[in-house]
Amino acid sequence: MTNDHGPGLTLTTGERDAELNERLSDELDAFNTAATGAADRGTFSVKVTDETGALVGGLAAWTWGGLCGIGMLWLREDSRKGGLGGRILRAAEAEALRRGCDRVTVSSFTFQAPGFYQRHGYVETGRTLGIPGGHEDVHMFKSLTEPTPSDAH
Template identity: 80%
Template sequence: MLGGVSSANNLIVGDQDPELEQRLSDELDTFNTAATGADDRGAFSVKVTDDAGGLVGGLAAWTWGGLCGIDMVWIREDSRNDGWGSKILLAAEEEARRRGCDRIAVSSFTFQAPGFYQRHGYVETGRTRGIPGGNEDVHMFKSLT
């Protein structure tokens, strides 16, 4: 017996496993709902395309219990000075409000865009050190009320 676990169990380390990720997400959603009473988790995205259908930029986020979390934001390099980041972020904030959120959180590496979020009213709540190149992950929060 290893650490209280029967030796009949198998510990498997491998490449990304989408089926496992979905199962873990489902199990955690069930646990989190039981612990908090909040059962309104949902994902959304904001996307900008050019006239040829190419991706200019986008955002992926989730909402749950009045909180919106931004997972990813990306703008194509040749469009980064065209205001799309602000338009996408404002659209996401509006969608979060529409879904009943009153707060939003995001993190950005120091070599990415923490200043961008701060210019949009986000406040730093902490940092994680140890990002490659001597960088940090800056955690930020904004009230949507």
């Protein structure tokens, strides 16, 4: 490998390295805490199973400095359209509030569920272009301290 990065440096590209990922996360957490004073990073999930214990759906999220970020929300196809997604989302928002968050961020590809989030009070803040198939990644935000149309039901 050609080393154009200075004496004694090696640049390596490969599959995801779990140890490297953990170290980068720790280093960035330390940097972010020093820059913002917020050190309350955490994660949580919401899980739904059926009577047999099979996974029906769930949500994975992180919290930091009063912000909750939804990383993933998924429902088994036979459980979509019945309101379960909204119940999962409301449970996550309640947990975020319990953890001291007053706002939530999420992104959803245009072929996924941006309309679902918008129906639950999320507003679009931007888009990332260039998703395969001519799609976009829709970035959204919701304040947990202001009533939304979905709260009226």
